[in-house]
Amino acid sequence: LIRSDINSQTLTLLHNQHEMNQFYLNEFKTTQSQIIKTLALNTDVINYNFVKNTQAESLFYHFLKADPQIMQLRLIDIQGNEKIRFDRRRDGTIDQTSQEHLQNKSDRPYFKEFILLPENSIGFSKFDLNIELGKVDIPFNPTLRIGMPIVKEGKKQGIIVINYYMNDLVSNIQFNNHSHFFLVDHNGYFLMHPDSKWAWSEYLSPPKKAYEYFKCSSSCFFPLNKDEYRWIDSNT
Numbered sequence: 001l002i003r004s005d006i007n008s009q010t011l012t013l014l015h016n017q018h019e020m021n022q023f024y025l026n027e028f029k030t031t032q033s034q035i036i037k038t039l040a041l042n043t044d045v046i047n048y049n050f051v052k053n054t055q056a057e058s059l060f061y062h063f064l065k066a067d068p069q070i071m072q073l074r075l076i077d078i079q080g081n082e083k084i085r086f087d088r089r090r091d092g093t094i095d096q097t098s099q100e101h102l103q104n105k106s107d108r109p110y111f112k113e114f115i116l117l118p119e120n121s122i123g124f125s126k127f128d129l130n131i132e133l134g135k136v137d138i139p140f141n142p143t144l145r146i147g148m149p150i151v152k153e154g155k156k157q158g159i160i161v162i163n164y165y166m167n168d169l170v171s172n173i174q175f176n177n178h179s180h181f182f183l184v185d186h187n188g189y190f191l192m193h194p195d196s197k198w199a200w201s202e203y204l205s206p207p208k209k210a211y212e213y214f215k216c217s218s219s220c221f222f223p224l225n226k227d228e229y230r231w232i233d234s235n236t
Helices: 002-038 053-065 109-114 167-176 208-214
Strands: 070-077 084-088 092-094 140-153 155-165 190-192
Touching: 002 053, 002 140, 002 167, 053 070, 053 084, 053 092, 070 167, 109 140, 109 155, 155 167
Parallel strands: none
Antiparallel strands: 070 084, 070 155, 084 092, 140 155
């Protein structure tokens, strides 16, 4: 009877905590969706592939400057070529990449995903580590990308892509949870973990999955449906 009561209380607490976590994520999603819409529907941005203009570049700079979560802001054409790129460095400084150093991103999964988006729709990449020139940033730099197509007279001209620093958001979620907070991807790898030695476990050598840490069956980490829960350790 006591065990059942503790289980019930624990589930109630975790359900409420989960709702709060979801609130933080939804708030982030709503706010950032408005930002990318403003950029993608701006006339100067839409026309940039045809007529380069300082107005579009200035708009990118000021949006990046105003939001410290934004790590990188780019305009990419339909061939995957960066046309405008601004970066916020780790020390907070903001740089615009010169034309000769702009890269082609046509081989990146997020570009292939975002370029297929229909007009007026927004896409979110998976939560991952930032990669530059084919190499993972060291120290690890957790990031999330959102993208939206730029359309002129019914014809797609390219995409806007925003990269976000995600450390602060996830740290806030961890801090506001009543218990240890773990984030596990759909393949069973840790993304975030209270012990930094287990975070981003796909990139460890060798890679390690969550079921190994919890010493349970791999079936514990099959993807869950909405509102579904699963006990990892019945003795918890």
